[in-house]
Amino acid sequence: xxxxxxxxxxxxxxxxxxxxxxxxxxxxxxxxxxxxxxxxxxxxxxxxxxxxxxxxxxxxxxxxxxxxxxxxxxxxxxxxxxxxxxxxxxxxxxxxxxxxxxxxxxxxxxxxxxxxxxxxxxxxxxxxxxxxxxxxxxxxxxxxxxxxxxxxxxxxxxxxxxxxxxxxxxxxxxxxxxxxxxxxxxxxxxxxxxxxxxxxxxxxxxxxxxxxxxxxxxxxx
Amino acid sequence: xxxxxxxxxxxxxxxxxxxxxxxxxxxxxxxxxxxxxxxxxxxxxxxxxxxxxxxxxxxxxxxxxxxxxxxxxxxxxxxxxxxxxxxxxxxxxxxxxxxxxxxxxxxxxxxxxxxxxxxxxxxxxxxxxxxxxxxxxxxxxxxxxxxxxxxxxxxxxxxxxxxxxxxxxxxxxxxxxxxxxxxxxxxxxxxxxxxxxxxxxxxxxxxxxxxxxxxxxxxxx
DNA sequence: CAAACCCTGTGACTTGGTCACATACGGTCC
DNA sequence: GGACCGTATGTGACCAAGTCACAGGGTTTG
Numbered sequence: 349x350x351x352x353x354x355x356x357x358x359x360x361x362x363x364x365x366x367x368x369x370x371x372x373x374x375x376x377x378x379x380x381x382x383x384x385x386x387x388x389x390x391x392x393x394x395x396x397x398x399x400x401x402x403x404x405x406x407x408x409x410x411x412x413x414x415x416x417x418x419x420x421x422x423x424x425x426x427x428x429x430x431x432x433x434x435x436x437x438x439x440x441x442x443x444x445x446x447x448x449x450x451x452x453x454x455x456x457x458x459x460x461x462x463x464x465x466x467x468x469x470x471x472x473x474x475x476x477x478x479x480x481x482x483x484x485x486x487x488x489x490x491x492x493x494x495x496x497x498x499x500x501x502x503x504x505x506x507x508x509x510x511x512x513x514x515x516x517x518x519x520x521x522x523x524x525x526x527x528x529x530x531x532x533x534x535x536x537x538x539x540x541x542x543x544x545x546x547x548x549x550x551x552x553x554x555x556x557x558x559x560x561x562x563x564x565x566x567x568x569x
Numbered sequence: 570x571x572x573x574x575x576x577x578x579x580x581x582x583x584x585x586x587x588x589x590x591x592x593x594x595x596x597x598x599x600x601x602x603x604x605x606x607x608x609x610x611x612x613x614x615x616x617x618x619x620x621x622x623x624x625x626x627x628x629x630x631x632x633x634x635x636x637x638x639x640x641x642x643x644x645x646x647x648x649x650x651x652x653x654x655x656x657x658x659x660x661x662x663x664x665x666x667x668x669x670x671x672x673x674x675x676x677x678x679x680x681x682x683x684x685x686x687x688x689x690x691x692x693x694x695x696x697x698x699x700x701x702x703x704x705x706x707x708x709x710x711x712x713x714x715x716x717x718x719x720x721x722x723x724x725x726x727x728x729x730x731x732x733x734x735x736x737x738x739x740x741x742x743x744x745x746x747x748x749x750x751x752x753x754x755x756x757x758x759x760x761x762x763x764x765x766x767x768x769x770x771x772x773x774x775x776x777x778x779x780x781x782x783x784x785x786x787x788x789x790x
Numbered sequence: 791c792a793a794a795c796c797c798t799g800t801g802a803c804t805t806g807g808t809c810a811c812a813t814a815c816g817g818t819c820c
Numbered sequence: 821g822g823a824c825c826g827t828a829t830g831t832g833a834c835c836a837a838g839t840c841a842c843a844g845g846g847t848t849t850g
Contacts (some may be wrong), residue, residue: 409708409711409712411712411715411716412716413716415715415716417715417716419708419711442708442709442712443708462690462693465686465687466686466688466690466693467687469687472683472686472687483651483707484663487630487640487663487664488663489711490630490640490707490710490714493711493714493715494630494632494636494714494749495632495633495634495638495749497805497806498805499805519829520828520829521829528715528716530806530807530808531828532806532807532808532809532829532831533805533806533807535831536806536830536831538829539830549829550815551814551815551816551827551828552827552828718837719836719837720836740797740798741797741798742797750837750838751837751839752797752798753800753840754836754837754838756797756798756800757799757800772797772798772845772846772847773796773797
């Protein structure tokens, strides 16, 4: 990809004046990261504002007992704004970010970021919008963990992570880490779904046979 | 309070150039809100950046089943940055903010906020720092709700909310709302603490008699 | 004082998380 | 093909936490 091309991935940036766009393009660089790369984690923070071009990054938290929970995902067209905020500001991250796939991203150095924030209301709007989307995500996670039933959350997550054919390649352990619960809990719930004929399972694989039933559970009051 | 005085409450603003400070002071106004005021909530957002002078504001989430959880508190010297981000950007708030005490705050209109963000790197730093502190708070809430035992969380909260004499004026219901759990759960845990001689309780009142024991539980691995 | 309202206590039950194993499946290496 | 090994899944017992229903006991208010 030529460095000039990536702007087209970000509708929020289209309205930037030409001079700012060129400054952005000139001082940023496109980075490639292989799947599995740890992008940041407790004690290690990036020094640039990140715009995702290809791939997805998973941001998660790990407890001292080894349990995990996925906070949100950053995918193509998103910015990883929270990362930047946290690194600009306060203390260490408790969360970590992992490249789930091969990733291509634009890295905007802090100085450039600060300069463009100062010069462009459109860029500020872009950044704050990205912020607030993430914060909304976090609010949703809190609400679900605190108040929602595990079967409902699992149904939601299965629908989210399935491809158009209703096919999912995740182990029970991975699903447990998505929701911040234990593997056995997922196994039991999946057995129940299977008993009802909503899904079929095999080692590392789940297929949704009755998406409507799952959807109804997922949106249940 | 004279409008020029409030700047002294915010160390992060001391380094602002004089012209920016005067712009800030000129276009902002000090607002007073009585205890119990709902500052924002789902479907209602403020239109200004808020700096707290006196009092505390509680930001919480309410589930459809009526259970509540406190996300964080904003007190004197803090800015309510998340509010602003969410209102600048994305969709509706799921959370609501309530004045816990009488509150005095500086309201900076959106236009002024945007202008000063553009002009002052110091102000940007101030804002992003406030952001990241809140995000860190949210990460901590998620970690606790997802992974921490309720007795540990209750011990922490009792220590947090007690005055220097170890005195707390909260009902079991209010403590349940702090932690996002049910009233009965709090009642049972408090009975257990009392049975161990760590606290004494009366209607609407808790007194900590062995803070060390609570502290040990609160920091338990 | 009585009624209404809030705060607290309690038992029975359901859901979810933990622990300790038992199996079963998918590879690789002779 | 068969032995072996690491990972994935199944299961039962148990504990922790949330739900439901209801009973008293204070406090406040008319």
